[in-house]
Amino acid sequence: MALGVRAAPEGGEAESGREEKPPPPPRGFGAAVERSRDLVRRIKDEAGIPGIIVGVSVDGKEVWSEGLGYADVENRVLCKPETIMRIASISKCLTMMAVAKLWEEGKLDLDAPVQKYVPEFPEKVYEGEKVTITTRLLVSHLSGIRHYEKDITKVKEEKEKANRALKLTKSHQDKEQKEGKGIEKSDCVKQKKEHDNETKSRNSKPGRNKEFEQEEYYLKEKFESVIESLKIFKNDPLFFKPGSQFLYSTYGFTLLSAVVERASGQKFTDYMLKMFRDLDMLSTVLDDNEAMIYNRARCYIYNKKGRLVNAPYVDNSYKWAGGGFLSSVGDLLKFGNALLYSYQAGQFKNRNAKLLPGYLKPGTVAMMWTPVPKTEVSWDRDGKYAMAWAVVEKNQQYGCCRQQRHYASHTGGAVGASSVLLILPEELDPEALGAWPVAPPRGVIVTIICNMQSVSLNSTALKIAREFEKEKRAQCMD
Numbered sequence: 001m002a003l004g005v006r007a008a009p010e011g012g013e014a015e016s017g018r019e020e021k022p023p024p025p026p027r028g029f030g031a032a033v034e035r036s037r038d039l040v041r042r043i044k045d046e047a048g049i050p051g052i053i054v055g056v057s058v059d060g061k062e063v064w065s066e067g068l069g070y071a072d073v074e075n076r077v078l079c080k081p082e083t084i085m086r087i088a089s090i091s092k093c094l095t096m097m098a099v100a101k102l103w104e105e106g107k108l109d110l111d112a113p114v115q116k117y118v119p120e121f122p123e124k125v126y127e128g129e130k131v132t133i134t135t136r137l138l139v140s141h142l143s144g145i146r147h148y149e150k151d152i153t154k155v156k157e158e159k160e161k162a163n164r165a166l167k168l169t170k171s172h173q174d175k176e177q178k179e180g181k182g183i184e185k186s187d188c189v190k191q192k193k194e195h196d197n198e199t200k201s202r203n204s205k206p207g208r209n210k211e212f213e214q215e216e217y218y219l220k221e222k223f224e225s226v227i228e229s230l231k232i233f234k235n236d237p238l239f240f241k242p243g244s245q246f247l248y249s250t251y252g253f254t255l256l257s258a259v260v261e262r263a264s265g266q267k268f269t270d271y272m273l274k275m276f277r278d279l280d281m282l283s284t285v286l287d288d289n290e291a292m293i294y295n296r297a298r299c300y301i302y303n304k305k306g307r308l309v310n311a312p313y314v315d316n317s318y319k320w321a322g323g324g325f326l327s328s329v330g331d332l333l334k335f336g337n338a339l340l341y342s343y344q345a346g347q348f349k350n351r352n353a354k355l356l357p358g359y360l361k362p363g364t365v366a367m368m369w370t371p372v373p374k375t376e377v378s379w380d381r382d383g384k385y386a387m388a389w390a391v392v393e394k395n396q397q398y399g400c401c402r403q404q405r406h407y408a409s410h411t412g413g414a415v416g417a418s419s420v421l422l423i424l425p426e427e428l429d430p431e432a433l434g435a436w437p438v439a440p441p442r443g444v445i446v447t448i449i450c451n452m453q454s455v456s457l458n459s460t461a462l463k464i465a466r467e468f469e470k471e472k473r474a475q476c477m478d
Contacts, residue, residue, distance in 0.1 A: 032471040033064050036464040040448070043460055044068055050300050050308065051079040052450035055329030058468055059426075060337050060441045065329050071297035071451065073308065084283055085297045085449040086316075087327045087419045088412025092253055094284070094335065095321040096139055096388030098260050098275055100364050108263040110136040114255060117262035120227055121234050121255060126241045133242050135259055138252045139387045140372045142245070144238035145252045148214035152239050155247065212453065217415060222315050226257040226268045229318040246375045246385065253322030253388075260321070269320060279338050279359065281331040287316045287324050296326065297451045299416020311416025311453070323414055332447040336423050339365055340441035347428055348440055355439060369408050379411045379458045394427075407465070411458050418455035421447045424465040444468045 036054070044052050051069035055062065067079025102108035113132050114121055124131050126144065137143045149155050211217070216232065223229040233251045240247070261268040269286055276284045285293060299311035316324040342358025343365040358365075369391050371384035382404055383392040390411075395404040405424065412419035426442035446461040446468075 032467040049450045049452040054448045057333045057445045084295045086414045086417035088323045088414035090412045091325040092388045102263045118258040138256045144240045144242045145249045147249045148216045223317040250322035257321035284327040284331045314415045336445035344440035419449045420457040420461045422461040
């Protein structure tokens, strides 16, 4: 297995394409690294991924980052922790951070009509009734604005098919539990389905994956501004009354970028790059084809004959906010830790008056991570969509059985790329906090990026997070 590791010297053997031994595991997490590396190798081999990079942080410290395979197959350039790839829809989480900051500063009203900021976007009518689209609806995909599919009939058919499948799955699991077959069997079934979904990508090449059949996925036009990119969809009819249904929409985030631009008084791209600097995310940039971006990986797909080929040329300037950024695992871990710190900082303030404030207020992150009614999550059926994040709430139905932990995640799929960012907060005991010699962030963050499309990575990220959490608990008990 070709590996790239953080310790590899610049210009040395790690970039020559030479096969290397796995790096020594970090102190204290050796077993978790070995098990997690095996999980990543499996998904890489089964899905035929040229290159994949994983990063893990525990309690705010990056404890493991590693690249497997090739960032550039033709030139035999290995993946390494510094490799930069398309992060696809994780871009939505970055955009939400900007929205939240502007809201905290009083510059953006989440419940005002979007026309307050973007008069270029026409007022909408649904079934003869004037309706209102707000920023709050945009960030939770409740606006009624279409995704890449223009045919509402096809969208409705797919939603009905997905809902029927979900009901069948849930009724089957409930029946097993009532008949006393035990949670162990249903958990095995769930794990098998997760495994099958993640390996399905080998057969989910363009032409078979319906989302990648859409022509607009492969736009080559370069848009000079986010306002200009609105022309793609702004005059199209809404698919439903805003607030009544969920429909995942990257174009909703294109409109959101225009709102951010006007609310901030800066170009959207300038505002985001400034925010990345504030967050110390110096490797996170626009997916600009013309720019010289060092450590950028190439993107790949499988053609109809099953051969690995370079992904087609696309220009993502029409969807910066919803899927147009490049990043590294190190930067995504920084981003996750900034959010987790902000989320937990309020719980530590009585213990340590010198604690710095988070980038956002604790209540703001709590709002972002509160599941929104009428939403759904395609990559995690335990979850609901919140504000640009999928959130799973803590839940346990039966004693000595499966415990559902609270976590937030987002996956991404782009032409020649897949990604996931998952945040698993530690369950803090408010009464014990004063006695702990600790500070936020507390929890495990996992991110995985790869240069192959249609790869499901969410359950792998959750398994890795649990491995590191388990080893962290073992250390605390020693």
